[in-house]
Each structure stands twice: as C-alpha cells, then as structure tokens.
Amino acid sequence: MAHNVTLIRGDGIGPEVTEAAKRVLEATGVEFQWELAHVGDAAQDLFGTPLPDFVFESIKKNKVALKGPVTTPVGSGFRSVNVALRKGLELYACVRPCKSYPGVPSLYKDVDIVIVRENIEDLYAGIEFAKGNPETEKLIKLVKETKGDTILMDSGISLKTISETRSERIVSFAFEYARTHQRKKVTAMHKANIMKFSDGLFLSVAREVAKRYPDIEFEDRIADNMNMQLVKNPQQFDIVVAPNLYGDMASDLCAGLVGGLGVAPGANIGDGIAVFEATHGSAPKYAGQNKVNPIAMMLSGVMMLQHLGEPKVAKRLEKAIADVIAEGKALTYDLKPSAPADQIAGTSDVADAVIKKLEADNSR
Numbered sequence: 278m279a280h281n282v283t284l285i286r287g288d289g290i291g292p293e294v295t296e297a298a299k300r301v302l303e304a305t306g307v308e309f310q311w312e313l314a315h316v317g318d319a320a321q322d323l324f325g326t327p328l329p330d331f332v333f334e335s336i337k338k339n340k341v342a343l344k345g346p347v348t349t350p351v352g353s354g355f356r357s358v359n360v361a362l363r364k365g366l367e368l369y370a371c372v373r374p375c376k377s378y379p380g381v382p383s384l385y386k387d388v389d390i391v392i393v394r395e396n397i398e399d400l401y402a403g404i405e406f407a408k409g410n411p412e413t414e415k416l417i418k419l420v421k422e423t424k425g426d427t428i429l430m431d432s433g434i435s436l437k438t439i440s441e442t443r444s445e446r447i448v449s450f451a452f453e454y455a456r457t458h459q460r461k462k463v464t465a466m467h468k469a470n471i472m473k474f475s476d477g478l479f480l481s482v483a484r485e486v487a488k489r490y491p492d493i494e495f496e497d498r499i500a501d502n503m504n505m506q507l508v509k510n511p512q513q514f515d516i517v518v519a520p521n522l523y524g525d526m527a528s529d530l531c532a533g534l535v536g537g538l539g540v541a542p543g544a545n546i547g548d549g550i551a552v553f554e555a556t557h558g559s560a561p562k563y564a565g566q567n568k569v570n571p572i573a574m575m576l577s578g579v580m581m582l583q584h585l586g587e588p589k590v591a592k593r594l595e596k597a598i599a600d601v602i603a604e605g606k607a608l609t610y611d612l613k614p615s616a617p618a619d620q621i622a623g624t625s626d627v628a629d630a631v632i633k634k635l636e637a638d639n640s641r
C-alpha cells in the first residue's frame with residue numbers, strides 16, 4: 278500500500294533538493310502518494326497567505342510530510358512559515374543527526390551526534406514586542422514596577438519562555454530516542470548559571486527526567502563551554518538535548534563538523550505526526566542552478582522511511598547514498614572543494630547516481 282505523504286517543495290533551492298529526494302525515495306520501490314502543498318511566497322501569490330489552512334489539513338490527514346526549506350524575510354515581512362508549522366502542528370521535537378560519512382571532506386571522521394532540539398518555545402517562539410508599540414511600553418513599565426529593572430523605552434523585546442511541561446516532554450523524548458536507538462548518553466545544553474528561571478528550570482527538569490533512565494548516562498554543559506567542546510572534542514557527545522535556540526545553533530555547528538549543511542538531515546516530530554526536512558535553509562543565491570547538495574534532503578528521506586516503518590528500505594537508501602559519497606564521483610561543489618569545475622556534479626546528477634546504486638542493489 279502506498280504511503281500518503283504531504284510534499285512541500287519550499288522555495289530557493291527547495292524545489293531542486295525535494296525533487297532529488299523524491300526521485301531516490303521512489304527508486305527504492307516503496308510507493309508514495311504525494312500530496313503537494315504550497316507555502317511561502319508561492320502560496321502568498323496563489324492564495325494570499327504564506328501558510329494556507331490546506332497545508333495544516335494535509336499534514337494532519339497524512340501524518341507525514343517531506344518539506345523543502347522556506348525563506349523567511351529578515352527583519353520585516355511575514356513571520357516564519359517554518360516556526361508556524363512547528364507550533365501549529367505541535368511538532369515539539371527537532372531531531373538532527375550529524376554523522377560522519379567516509380568520503381566527506383570534514384574536520385572530523387568519527388562524529389555521530391544527534392541534536393534533539395525543543396521546537397516550540399524559548400526565544401525562538403517569536404513572541405515579540407516591537408519598539409514604540411503601546412503594549413511594549415506597558416511591558417517595560419511592568420518590568421520596572423515589579424523587578425526594578427530599567428529597559429530603555431526604545432527597546433524591542435523578544436520573550437524567552439521555558440516551561441516545565443515542554444522541558445519534560447523534550448528531555449523524555451531525548452531519553453526515549455536514546456533507548457530506542459541504542460545510544461549511551463544524553464547531554465543537556467543550557468545557560469542555567471545566568472538564566473536561572475528559564476534555563477535553570479530546563480536543567481532541573483532534565484535532572485529529574487534522567488533519574489527515570491538509569492541505563493543512560495546523563496550530563497549537562499553550559500552552552501558557551503559546550504560550543505568550544507563540540508569544536509575541540511565532538512566525539513565525547515552522543516545525544517544532545519537543548520532548548521530551541523541553542524539547539525538551532527548547535528545543529529548548524531555540528532553539521533559543520535561533519536562536512537556542512539549539505540549532509541545534515543532532520544525531522545520535526547510531534548505526537549503521531551512528523552515533518553522531515555534538512556537542517557539547511559533555502560540558500561536563495563543558489564536557487565535554480567542545479568548546484569546544491571541534495572544529500573541532506575535525501576537523508577531526511579531516510580529518516581522518513583524509518584518513521585514510516587520501512588527500516589530495511591531506509592538502510593538500503595542510506596547505503597546507496599553513503600556509497601555515492603565514498604565513490605567520490607557524483608558529488609556537488611561543497612563535497613569537492615578543490616576539484617575542477619568539470620568534475621563537480623549537479624543536484625540531479627547526485628540523484629541519478631544514488632538511483633543507479635539502488636538499481637544495482639536490486640538486481641543483485
């Protein structure tokens with residue numbers, strides 16, 4: 278029976294990388310019934326909103342989506358479609374594996390870290406008060422009256438909120454993930470020394486949750502130190518659980534440790550619902566050039582296959598991708614930094630090469 282999946286092509290490089298991922302997924306022999314849903318600028322032009330209700334309805338119905346990146350206007354314009362989707366569908370866990378594949382030029386050869394990022398709250402939730410608005414002034418006055426702290430009247434404010442409920446949920450998710458994926462350690466990333474009521478709460482909840490999982494080692498690290506440790510000695514980390522903003526930054530940092538955003542997949546997971554997307558954004562300057570690396574999106578497809586209950590096929594697809602990387606021929610510019618232009622593959626060439634590997638595997 279075909280798997281019903283909502284397909285969001287995104288914008289910028291999104292359509293190219295999702296097409297490549299869709300082609301290799303179909304080449305596995307698993308059947309998909311794709312339901313196309315537009316978001317961002319394309320939806321704005323067609324339906325007058327960057328995030329039509331149909332997108333939510335489609336994902337709620339199908340329970341699974343494969344999503345390309347979507348541009349978020351900087352500073353002004355519509356708010357992030359990505360954040361709205363995660364919040365609207367309560368996709369509370371962002372899972373981002375950063376794994377070394379032989380053949381990828383990278384700083385390290387033996388990294389295997391999974392970032393589990395809280396996906397709904399924290400500074401990233403986008404609860405903001407614009408400079409000069411009456412409600413901003415009200416909030417500034419309230420802070421002065423209740424805390425005695427002065428916030429300048431010409432300030433903009435973004436709220437950092439961290440709840441016990443959502444901290445408990447994400448840390449439990451990280452430990453459950455550790456158990457089901459035979460992982461040994463969970464590290465909580467925080468800045469509880471400074472933000473005692475938000476990160477401090479996250480940490481105290483993490484310590485409580487850890488007691489329920491005596492089979493998994495638990496430790497915590499202050500975020501600034503953790504960044505240094507990640508760069509110097511990443512092999513010491515296994516699963517990293519973090520509030521939203523630190524998790525966002527740590528996942529790009531860890532992608533950099535294993536060869537860059539071109540090889541960093543991801544999933545946004547809620548209760549009974551999941552949206553698979555690469556860590557990278559829409560890289561607008563490369564849009565439409567058949568140039569960028571589709572492997573991050575393909576590996577997100579591997580995660581989707583696992584989620585859909587197709588673990589053997591997921592393994593086969595991951596192996597085909599790993600073989601193409603190891604062979605070193607059909608790779609995009611980011612994985613061949615010193616190769617001459619005529620030896621660099623385009624986005625669709627990488628998909629062709631992975632499909633060939635799958636076909637060779639099928640005929641064996």
Ligand code: NAD
Pocket residue numbers: 294345346347348349350359538539554555556557558559560561569570571573611
């Ligand atoms: P980006 O991830 O789009 O690109 C940063 C750089 O990383 C690119 O210039 C490129 O050099 C490299 N890169 C990214 N993807 C690559 C790939 N597949 N292959 C090879 N190299 C790749 O980050 P940005 O430039 O900060 O963001 C661009 C837009 O994307 C912004 O509007 C941002 O808000 C949005 N964004 C969306 C998502 C999402 O949809 N989930 C995630 C992150 C950023």
